[in-house]
Amino acid sequence: MFGDYIRNRRRYLSLTLKAIEALSGISPSYLSRIERGERPAPDPEQINSLALALKVDPDFLLQLAGYGPTRTREVLRPYGLSWDEWLEAQTILPPEEWAEVVALIRHKVSLYRHS
Numbered sequence: 001m002f003g004d005y006i007r008n009r010r011r012y013l014s015l016t017l018k019a020i021e022a023l024s025g026i027s028p029s030y031l032s033r034i035e036r037g038e039r040p041a042p043d044p045e046q047i048n049s050l051a052l053a054l055k056v057d058p059d060f061l062l063q064l065a066g067y068g069p070t071r072t073r074e075v076l077r078p079y080g081l082s083w084d085e086w087l088e089a090q091t092i093l094p095p096e097e098w099a100e101v102v103a104l105i106r107h108k109v110s111l112y113r114h115s
Contacts, residue, residue, distance in 0.1 A: 002065050005091045007035035009054045012095035023053035041065030 010020060017028035026046055033039040041047065047065055051058035062068075064087060090098060 001087060001091055002041045002061075003035040003037045005064055005087070006031070006050070006054070008091060008095065009056060010035075012098065013054065015053070020050070020053050024049040026050060 010017075015023075017031055020026060020031055021028050024046070026042065026049065030039065030042075034041065041064075042050070044062060044065075044067060047061045047067075048058045051061045054061075089101070093101065
């Protein structure tokens, strides 16, 4: 699931493997093997670099990589979503549909923020 998410997020941002290397220092061949599930998730330091390159919360990627409970797990509980449901949605929804989900959440938050 980690590799699937990384590939989908990278494609959503229209980043090539080479671009990720420039942003994170992770080689294109290594990242490609991770995305295909041929290699396990990298170490936490590399995951933090990857999170910056992919513009995601490092805690989210660390949890997805199996590095144990993080702050993100606690944040999701109030929304009634299981961690697995959240990860599955981010992994399998096409980028344009995930963008719709994010837009809806941002819209709803802005409505309540200004009320």
